[in-house]
Amino acid sequence: MTDERLAHLSELERKVLWLATWTIHNANHLRNNEDGLKIGGHQASSASLATIMTALYFSALRPQDRVAVKPHASPIFHAIQYLLGHQSKEKLADFRAYRGAQSYPSRTKDVDDVDFSTGSVGLGVAQTLFASLVQDYVKAHGWAKDWPEGRMVALIGDAEMDEGNIFEALLEGWKQGLRNCWWIIDYNRQSLDAVIREGLFSRFEALFSAFGWEVVTLKYGSLLEEAFREQGGEALRRWIDTCPNQLYSALTFQGGAAWRKRLLDDIGDQGPVTALIERRSDEALARLMTNLAGHDLPSLITAFEAAKAHDKPVVFIAYTIKGFGLPLAGHKDNHSGLMTPAQMEDFRKAMNIRPGHEWDKFEGLGVDARKLQAFLDAVPFNARGARRLTAPRVPVPAELPAPKQAEMSTQQGFGLVLNELARSDTALAERIVTTSPDVTVSTNLGPWVNRRGLFAREAMADTFRQERIPSTFNWEFSPKGQHMELGIAEMNLFIMLSALGLSHSLFGERLLPIGTLYDPFIARGLDALNYACYQDARFLLTATPSGITLAPEGGAHQSIATPLIGMAQDGLAAFEPAFVDELSVIMRFAFDYMQRSGEAADEDGSAARSWLRDETGGSVYLRLSTRPLAQPQRTMSADLARDIIDGAYWLREPGPNSEIVVAYAGAIAPEAIAAVGLMAEDRRDVGLLAVTSADRLNAGWTAASRARERGLVHARSHVERLFAKLPPHCGIVTVLDGHPATLAWLGAVGGHRTRSLGVEHFGQTGSLADLYRHYGIDTQSIVAAAETLAPGRPIRHLRALG
Ligand SMILES: Cc1ncc(C[n+]2csc(CCOP(=O)(O)OP(=O)(O)O)c2C)c(N)n1
Ligand SMILES: [Mg+2]
16 A cells, blocks of 8 residues: 555545535534434444445445445445545435435435445345355356456444344355355444443454354554554553443543543553653544554555455454544444534534535545545446446246146145246246245245255255155255255345345346245344335245134234235235136236336326336235135136236126125135125125235225325226225125235225224134134124125025024
């Protein structure tokens, strides 16, 4: 590293810290009175990483490297991107405001080349690990030839390491032979509330070593290292090493005079160290004592260069000071601390910034602006321009195979459709990659895996097969395999899906990931699922079995709330088909939908048929069941296929005088069908609505309503067209094996009286008949509800029972 390079980097470090601090101060100053909310959590936390991020972005990183930046360091990230020409002054000035730069780096909401969103701590960290595994997958399949292998880097708050999902990921990474991953822990020994426990670093060291990581501890900066070589330096080092975190933080906050007093009190009688201390002014002493390696460019640059020599995963434990360079430094309350206007004025003066020139890139710097611009232009990280990649769509055939057995469950159908795909020699089959947290076989992925094999960078034979022991499943690993086997952790499943589902953007190669799990355990990984959707990762989630329909498993394995999750989760289109021909149509749609990336149609201007924002695409969730159902004998027409995708169709169309409609979703179909059959003789024109996606049906309705409120009087959604001819007195009974609220809104579409049946309490064990009766979703309950809604001649079936 030449002196000139170092001088440039050090100017940039100052600039980055200034811009980030100003961004926060400015935003706070502008909007403080608007909502009474002060912008806490950023100033001190950002400053902690200013040096490390300068060393990374302006020196160590290459375009192919991808970074997850600790949420509260977002102002530093945006400042760096501003200097590199990827962020605008306007967006910085609008930090945290409407359409301004985001509080936490966001792939979807920020414009400045965010690789991984962060915000919910711990998830971005694991995301880098899984992205490394996906990179290996892509490379092992012989793809991404024009895009060099990169390193996946996470900048981690030390308190962030409390999140359990990080450790689940570590274990998975070890199993899969993780490479090309750097985790840099911002060891400022402060969390949001407090100062962290003593000696945490040694737990980290032991832990990462145990998982095969190289551990690089970056503790002392070059000034301290030099001081240690002076006479008395050893005594100073000993003092620092035994100084409690709280005291170090407090002295940092208090400054030079306090350092001097404390050091002299503690070790002043130990000969030469007194002279070492006395040789320095208060200011120089403060600079020395806070010269931790995380704020020392030469130490950081040397460490990063050394780690580039190999592809082993590396954790850097970088000692830093929260609020470094700011008057908040070290104070335990600084997380939500903000500099006062007076402090900001002092900081401005110290940085040589003239009022009105706060955003000028080269204001107040000690080096020639042209030279610095030339330096910025040559930054390796920026060498390839835009780093967000794209990949062409993989063609999806007009139809997927529809298995033809007379009786099947949707879970079985799912396995059969995939098995047919596995046998085919299509681009679609080539790009599908499956993954499952130890429920591969029990969710019916077995046939697919048998044909397509498991993925590992190094081939591994199936010993049972070699030994000729009969087994249904072929468990052979190879670099060409298409199934990523995961341990049981559901958080890992979702973060893996998040990484696989961003492959087109990260590595320029499209993957079509399918993840399977048991439906109730969506809740275990829910925040990671939300995270994956927020990043706009694309995947197909198949959750099976579901509901109380897996009756004997009991309440621990039954899911009630997941249909509501499916409706409420943004970025995820949820389906719950009853029949396998519906499933086949939905899976075809899913493979296409996952690849769409158009702009959202403007609701005001679009004459969209469904009022769904289908141009943008997204991920898909299938809530499937293990209950075998007699399959309808029908041919799939284009109209029916379209209705299935829009969310519902009439299995039995109601006549003009209809008194009652039953709307059902999923595995409960036979009960709904039977109930309608029983009522047909005693109620007029009974209708039976098959709801394949409460989510899309509802979304279309709310979007069309909004459009009408904006003046588009002719906007009609699918459900409104379906209900258009229902007479006002018609009652609606809704039923599903899930929370009744999922379909309860149907009554509001046309103002029909509605009774919603479903499951509200943790499941009992028992037979299906026992449980359907217990929770009131059996045939009789449907009939009873209908009879109450549409009183009249007693329904014969009920009479018979009575
Ligand atoms: C899952 C989750 N829980 C809680 C929070 C709120 N939160 C934001 S940062 C933080 C801890 C900050 O400590 P650290 O990670 O050490 O970063 P530092 O502030 O020291 O830079 C917390 C609890 C969050 N963002 N995500
Ligand atoms: Mg911290």
